[in-house]
Amino acid sequence: MRRRPGISGLQTAAAARDQYRSLGENVAKIRTDLMKEQLATFRNQLEEFARKHKNDIKKSPAFRAQFHSMCAKCGVDPLASNKGFWAELLGIGDFYYELGVQIVDICLATRPHNGGLLDLEELRGLLAKRRRASREPITEDDCLRAVSKLKSLGGGFEVFTVGRRKLVRSVPTELNRDHNLILELAQVHGYVTVQEVENELTWKAGRALDALENLMREGLAMVDDGHPDGKRRYWFPCVGSAATGTEAAESVLSSPN
Amino acid sequence: MADFSFPYFYNYPPYFTLQPVRDTREKQVELWKQLILKYCKHHKYFVVDLEEGDFPLFANANIDRKLTYEAREVFLGALVSEGKAEWMDKGHRRCLILWRRIQDWAELLLSFVRENGMEDSVMTLEEIMSGDETRGSELAGIDRGVLIRAIKILEQKGKAAMFKGQATDDDGVKFSAH
Structure with a gap:
């Protein structure tokens, strides 16, 4: 005989559902609480760690890099916000903002000379000069971090690699593959000739001249017709010998205007 | 130097x-x-x-x-x-x-004269260009043409009067730089 559903049966089913739900909610709550607790502990620990090692983080570049990589592993970005407790705690946001401003300053000041491409090593040298010896040393890692923060400003701030050098770009110029290859080639002597480019890269006539003229128009290359062999040389101040470049940048930075 | x-x-x-x-x-x-x-x-x-x-x-x-x-x-x-x-x-x-403008040369000459108590003195152009008085000062080695033009500015202000000597070497200037 088939039983028809009765009131009590429905009530039992509803009660069971309720119980399941509340149990489930309980479990979820316990889990959340646990997570919250863990997070709080983690945060406390990290804060404590940061507070304890504040000076090390500010002073020692190696320590700073390790701290960053640790934060990155836990998915924490101490630079994400200037308002976060990191900034208050460490002033670490300020550190990179200050560095960023100085980098922008140097890039703009040296742009007339290098067309907006600056060797990263050169930049570091100039930063060190500007920040004076009393300040904490700046590593390549710090520069890269600061520049990556500048990227969000637009204006094309970016670090890219050409050959064995890293260049900081402060102009929105897009460099294509041809340009990069030429820059790489120019690192050897600081200059290239059309013939050199064509031979080294086995390009057909016209391609090299085209790319070189383009680089020149962008202010990245300068022509030199004065060599006794009569061949036009294209010089690249951004990959020029480090000494000349730094001196150039310094003279630009120290000029009164 | x-x-x-x-x-x-x-x-x-x-x-x-x-x-x-x-x-x-x-x-x-x-x-x-x-x-x-x-x-x-x-x-x-x-x-x-x-x-x-x-x-x-x-x-x-x-x-x-x-x-x-x-x-x-x-x-x-x-x-x-x-x-x-x-x-x-x-x-x-x-x-x-003209790394210094002519009028600035005139000023320089005037202040040299005043600083050395030569307000009423007479100097030949040669003396100014290469004499003992100006040795070591910024006036030493000044170009003759530039010097003459500077003196002419002073002349207009009544601070100096140029005169011709018997030879070009003797051309000179009488200051009245008070």
């Missing part, structure tokens, strides 16, 4: 070729203008001869580069248009470099 220290770009070959791209050229001209003025001031050069080999600044043996005549004319021409130099002939072969 301390050695002249050349700026970085003087050893960078492309700065010896006139740059075809406008922005780069402007920057280049600006740098050369400053260098020419500084160099002339340091060595007390007043007249620059554009002909090849005459003016040492225009060739850098270290990097085996020299400015073309055209480049020399462009850089000096830029100074001329700023009033910091003057062509001395129509063909633009010689250029007078």
